Amino acid sequence: MKNPIGHEIPEQIANELGLGIYGVDKDPRVAEKDTTPLVEREYTNNKVVESIEEAIKMCGLKDGMTISFHHHFREGDQVLNQVMEVIARMGFKDLKVASSSLNSVHAPLIEHIKSGVVRKIETSGCRGHLADEISRGLMEKPVIFRSHGGRAAAIADGKLHIDIAFLGAPCSDTYGNASGVCLDEEMQAKVSECGSLGYAKVDAQYADKVVIVTDTIVEYPNAVQSIEGTLVTCVVKVDSIGDPSKISAGATRFTKNPRDLMIAESAAKVIINSGYFNNGMSIQTGTGGASLAVTRFLADTMKAKGITARFALGGITGQMVKLHEQGLIETLWDVQDFDTEAAASLRRNPGHHEVDGLLYATPFDRASILNQLDIVVLSALEIDVNFNVNVLTGSDGVIRGAIGGHPDTAKGADLTVIVTPLIRGRIPCVRDKVGTICTDGQYCDVLVTDVGIAVNPKRPEIKERLLAAGLKVYDINELKEMAEKVVGKPDALQFTEKIVGVVTAPDGTILDLIYGVVD
């Protein structure tokens, strides 16, 4: 057979090699040569569609499919609700919503669950009215809770298969090169920057179809992109995707609470004397006022002792950025930004890098960054006398938090410091048993409360070092008894027989179950 240029290509060889014949076996994905200049072409021949509805049609959404979202805007997210409203209006049913996390702002999901649009949920956490309703038995199927590393690994392994990912991006060019920060100086002021799109990158990589939802189309090329245009099916422009001022709300607030600061100062002393506070160390601080504040108390000692950290990891804060800019932390490895200062630093500082959820925290690869982590500071709603930590359900048994990277980093780090007040209001935070186990106690090394420090018996060498430094160390049972002496022993909670949530460990196996609450 002659190809269109007139050269003879025998079909036999084409078939034998499985290559097809040029000009005869045409692949519909290959575009015709477009001679329009770039400045026109980017607006005439691109991936932009008119509406969310059109994007949904183009991606071929069907009943029962799995759709995903990210939570980089935390409480300021406007993408999930907008997309779900359109999906509900179009009449789809039985969908699985797999968001990297859910917040109070996502309460409209309640109606979509009641009407059968949403049948299943997978998330890192849940807060507010939606969480209350789930705890009261809103859903037929239990919510699957995954840690950030666990979710990334499940997506990569195909255990959490995403049909369509709807990914909010602060800016994108018309071909879907999308970013969480805006390098275009003229556009910067208008862009709602959320910083790293680390969790969303995994969805973009593995989902069958990817919709970039943005409120700002920037001139081509958006050259430093979180999500590459080749992964993107289509781009939709909406009026607004999110309010960055609400990123730093709740769990990621900058605390002025004196008790949080006292705990943070004490945690810093533990770190400094733990044996892991060395030149070239690596560190991460999780959400929660006291945890994030630890950084402030490390800086002076780092300067005094001439110690610099090779990297800080995870959710990055303005505090971390300050240390980075002072040369105390060489590299910021950023999967998510906890405030707008951190987001702006990602744009500005060459040593501040975005990492995706897999590189950050997959449990299945020793190259994941958390396995290189020396020190992590993590919060807890409750911790039990075996150091098991609950970050998901409140003292009343109602879902009100998120697993986040807690179990991932607790295991990955050499030194895992848990910070919590001994009592919150009348609630004792050190208990015989925690309501829900999110992190296996064997990976939690030191507990720091406002009243005292306890070291996991598995780490006697750390206890020795703290004692040698003159710190007072309690048995965790003593701390529990001190709390009970003040607030009294709480009554046991009553639960229904219905399983409303399944808590998975980073490897995807079931770690604990959450039962429905009794009012």
Add this chain to the structure above:
Amino acid sequence: MLKIITKAEAGTLESGDIHIEIERNETPEVEIDLSSTVMKLYGRQITQVIRETLSELGIAGAIVTATDKGALDCTVRARVKTAVYRACQSSEYAW
């Protein structure tokens, strides 16, 4: 001998406090209407502390409306006692 004359209150709705409102019950029974931020964990104990405190003061017939914001037992006792003395218009404090 303390005797409730009027309706009275004590405490605030601040975190860590309890607001107690007390009035006379025509029957010699104590009726307690408690709402609490820690109802499931401590509701039973708070009710018990209120009952004990009233009993120690020799109050038999009372209607108590308590709004708890995570108060410790000592705070609950103090607020109940204060409300009782105010309701009885008595300053013969036994402390």
